[in-house]
Structure formats: C-alpha cells, structure tokens
Amino acid sequence: MAGTSAKRLKQEMPMPLLLTNDDIAPLLDPLAVINILDQTYSAFALGTGVTAPRLDLQASKNNAGEAYQLGIAAGLSGRYGALRIKSDMTYRREVAGRPRKEKYCVEPGTYCGLILLFSLENGELLAILHDGLIQKMRVGxxxxxxxxxxxxxxxxxxxxxxxxxxxxxxxxxxxxxxxxxxxxxxxxxxxxxxxxxxxxxxxxxxxxxxxxxxxxxxxxxxxxxxxxxxxxxxxxxxxxxxxxxxxxxxxxxxxxxxxxxxxxxxxxxxAPTEMPDWRFEEECMSFVPDVGKSEAxxxxxxxxxxxxxxxxxxxxxxxxxxxxxxxxxxxxxxRGNIHGVQFAGVAGLIYERALAQGLGTPMGSETFLQNIRN
Known part of the structure; x- marks a missing residue:
C-alpha cells in the first residue's frame, strides 16, 4: 500500500477519481494483485474485515429467454469499503453441444460493472472504477x-x-x-x-x-x-x-x-450480527420472483x-x-464467497497506484455529496 504518500497525493487532488479500464491497464501488476489478496484474505481469516456474500437479484425471463440480473458485492478491508455492482442481461446458448452462460448490457459485446471505493475514515467516495480488467485479474x-x-x-x-x-x-x-x-x-x-x-x-x-x-x-x-x-x-x-x-x-x-x-x-x-451461527457457503445468494434462478x-x-x-x-x-x-x-x-473484501483490497491497490501516477479523471466531491440528510 502507498500509505502516507497516497494520503498526501489525495489531498492535492480533487476527489473522487473515475478510473476506466484504460487507466487501470498499466496499474494491474499480476504479482501485486496476488500479494494484496494474500494480505487481504489472511487479515480477513484472522478476524479483520467484513463481507456479505455476493447477491444476485434476478427478474423473470423476457420473451427472448433472457433474464435481467443485478449483481452486488460489498465489503470492508483495511482503509477501504467497496461496493461492486453489475447490470447484466443473462441467457444461455449452445456451443459444441454444451450450454454456455452469456451476458450483455444494452447490446451484445458491451457490459456494465462498476466498483465504488469509499474511505473508512470519513465515508468519502474515493473512486469509481470499471471492473472489466480487475474482474479478470482478481479471479486469476x-x-x-x-x-x-x-x-x-x-x-x-x-x-x-x-x-x-x-x-x-x-x-x-x-x-x-x-x-x-x-x-x-x-x-x-x-x-x-x-x-x-x-x-x-x-x-x-x-x-x-x-x-x-x-x-x-x-x-x-x-x-x-x-x-x-x-x-x-x-x-x-x-x-x-x-x-x-x-x-x-x-x-x-x-x-x-x-x-x-x-x-x-x-x-x-x-455472519450477520443478528444470526451469529448463520453459515452460507455458496458462491452467491440469489433472489428471484418465480420458480428459480436462470441457468445463466x-x-x-x-x-x-x-x-x-x-x-x-x-x-x-x-x-x-x-x-x-x-x-x-x-x-x-x-476463494469462497468473500468477493467484498476482495474488491476492497484490489480496488484500494489500484486507487493508490493511480494517485501515485496521476491517472484517472477527477470528478469533484460536490457532485456526490448533498446537504439533505438521507
């Protein structure tokens, strides 16, 4: 982590940052991502950090056999909180006689996935990151x-x-x-x-x-x-x-x-505070309005x-x-269903590297703050 130097750079730069895949590409060092996840997961295993399971909220299938799915992952780790949201139209197709999962947003070939990174010190929105390249590297x-x-x-x-x-x-x-x-x-x-x-x-x-x-x-x-x-x-x-x-x-x-x-x-x-003995081990928790989750x-x-x-x-x-x-x-x-701390760890690493290298587009905190209590 960049630590004190990242704090100093942050004070000199309007927040939050918009980090696109083009901004993120030069910051994704495979070994650095492996190491930050090792640190993040080890800390979580020893009692530091919080994550909900991934949540998938899925609508009924449309006439084309597609189902809308809103995917959510949230967690707190180190100095950061992260919320990853994904908006997909999901469907299946056959390839070489086997069913395959497919998805898109708006039209085939385009996708919507964002990570919101927050400060645990004052709640500030620090960055909004595209999740495409991060998604692939975090899983690898x-x-x-x-x-x-x-x-x-x-x-x-x-x-x-x-x-x-x-x-x-x-x-x-x-x-x-x-x-x-x-x-x-x-x-x-x-x-x-x-x-x-x-x-x-x-x-x-x-x-x-x-x-x-x-x-x-x-x-x-x-x-x-x-x-x-x-x-x-x-x-x-x-x-x-x-x-x-x-x-x-x-x-x-x-x-x-x-x-x-x-x-x-x-x-x-x-586990939720209200249910300390609760144990959920599946990759995601699904919410659907009818008989069951889409195969996609x-x-x-x-x-x-x-x-x-x-x-x-x-x-x-x-x-x-x-x-x-x-x-x-x-x-x-x-990995298990600890996506939330994973996104907090990797997005925090990318954010600090972006600050150090002057990458990303500053958006200004005033755009995201309001004076009406919510």
Whole structure:
C-alpha cells in the first residue's frame, strides 16, 4: 500500500477519481494483485474485515429467454469499503453441444460493472472504477493464490479449459508463483484456443492449443477451468496424482470432488450480527420472483469435496502442515464467497497506484455529496 504518500497525493487532488479500464491497464501488476489478496484474505481469516456474500437479484425471463440480473458485492478491508455492482442481461446458448452462460448490457459485446471505493475514515467516495480488467485479474490471482498454498513447488505444466480473458489472466498469475514451462489450452472454439496459445508463446512459454479436454489434463501439474460452460468440466477419470485444481467456470463432477485429498477455501462471508451461527457457503445468494434462478446466472458451488478434506485459510495459517503433505495428493482451492473484501483490497491497490501516477479523471466531491440528510 502507498500509505502516507497516497494520503498526501489525495489531498492535492480533487476527489473522487473515475478510473476506466484504460487507466487501470498499466496499474494491474499480476504479482501485486496476488500479494494484496494474500494480505487481504489472511487479515480477513484472522478476524479483520467484513463481507456479505455476493447477491444476485434476478427478474423473470423476457420473451427472448433472457433474464435481467443485478449483481452486488460489498465489503470492508483495511482503509477501504467497496461496493461492486453489475447490470447484466443473462441467457444461455449452445456451443459444441454444451450450454454456455452469456451476458450483455444494452447490446451484445458491451457490459456494465462498476466498483465504488469509499474511505473508512470519513465515508468519502474515493473512486469509481470499471471492473472489466480487475474482474479478470482478481479471479486469476485467486487461483494463483490457491496454487501458492497447495500446488507442488515443482509444478511446471499448466492445463487450461477455456480461452477467454479469465484464461489469459490465469497464465499471467500462475506463472508468477510456480515455475510453469508448458501450457496446454482446450476450448471448443479453435480460433480462441489458438489465439491464447499465441499469447502464451509470446511470454516465453511452451504453449499448445489441444483438441480435447483430456489433452489439456494430460501431464498437467495444475489444471484450471476457466470456461463459461454450465455443469461439470473437470471429471474424476482425468485427474492424476499430484495435480492441483482450480475452477472459476464449470464445476467438478462427483468423482473429481471425491478424488480431492485436500481442499482449501480462502473464506466464508461474515455472519450477520443478528444470526451469529448463520453459515452460507455458496458462491452467491440469489433472489428471484418465480420458480428459480436462470441457468445463466452465477455458479453456486464449484465442487462438493467432503468436509473432512476441507481446510479454511484460517486453519492453514495456524497449522501449515494441514496443507499438501505429499507430492501425490490431489488438491483443490477456491476463494469462497468473500468477493467484498476482495474488491476492497484490489480496488484500494489500484486507487493508490493511480494517485501515485496521476491517472484517472477527477470528478469533484460536490457532485456526490448533498446537504439533505438521507
């Protein structure tokens, strides 16, 4: 964190800042994001910070089979509070015979996601950030952080299912914390997997686009599911001893979940004061007006590993030997539903870097303050 220097720069600059994806791009250092999330999650695990679970509010489907969804994540961490809002039209389409989740705002190809960053010192709105690039990097950093804690130290082969922006940031982040030499990419869309292979080779990695999921698993030390597929994409028979698994899109089937020896969850949402024994572990809490959530909404759970094999980050920090014990173990990691502190940590980092480099568009606090008590 920039600390005192950030405070001094803030006093010299009108607030809040508007930070677009163009402003954010040069500020997103993969290792810095991994490290700030490590700090943020560790502090949260030890009792510092507050986060609600992600909330999805979904309207009934329209005549085109699309459902409007308002996604909300909020949390407090360190000196910052963050509110992330996302406005999507969600729907499904078929790709290579499998259902895929899709979304847009206004029209296909455009999206609306914003992070509001607040000061915990005086409540001031400090910044409004586009969430596009942050979204991809934060998710890649989560997987890298799980690999930092559980993947074998000598992990050298990364297998990826999917070839979009999330898959790209998995290359950017996981290569920061393990000596990855080879990357194997499968996507049902040949052009996408070939394009990502070019991206990997440009970074000095032996990267190949492969023609089946099985080929991506073959010889992999770390396997990352980064698809928008609905349902299982990681199957038990494809796993091999020593693998580490991450999944941010698509799920583990029952056999794969059963083969996991150690699973790490980085955190669970804070229990409400009125319900101290409340425990909610699914990825998001959904509110719908009718029979159920659209199939194109957020994934509720990526794996169903037996509780006896699950360890929370808090427990791992207190007893590191409860993590990977042998090179042969199959391990799995997931963030859990602590999106709020995640956004506070990453948005705070980006905000401080923007101040230090003079990036962003000042908007003036008077635009966002009123003299009528609300």
């Amino acid at each position: 950093a989560d997987s890298a952080l799980g690999a930092r804690y559980l993947a074998r130290e000598d992990a050298a082969v990364l297998g990826i299912l999917g070839a979009g922006g999330m898959a790209r940031t998995h290359i950017d982040t996981i290569t920061m914390i393990r000596p990855i030499e080879q990357v194997r990419i499968y996507s049902p869309t040949e052009a996408n997997r070939e394009a990502l292979a070019v991206y990997g080779r440009a970074r000095g990695l032996d990267t190949k686009a492969v023609e089946s999921p099985e080929a991506a698993f073959d010889g992999a030390d770390i396997i990352s599911a980064c698809t928008n597929a609905v349902g299982p994409v990681i199957h038990g028979p494809h796993l091999a001893p020593g693998m580490h698994i991450t999944s941010i899109g698509g799920t583990l089937d029952t056999h794969a979940s059963a083969r996991v020896d150690v699973a790490l969850r980085l955190g669970n949402a804070t 909404g957020g994934t509720r759970r990526f794996a169903d590993v037996p509780l006896s094999r699950l360890i929370m980050l808090r427990e791992l920090l207190n007893a590191p030997k409860r993590g990977r014990c042998t090179p042969e173990q199959i391990t799995f990691s997931e």
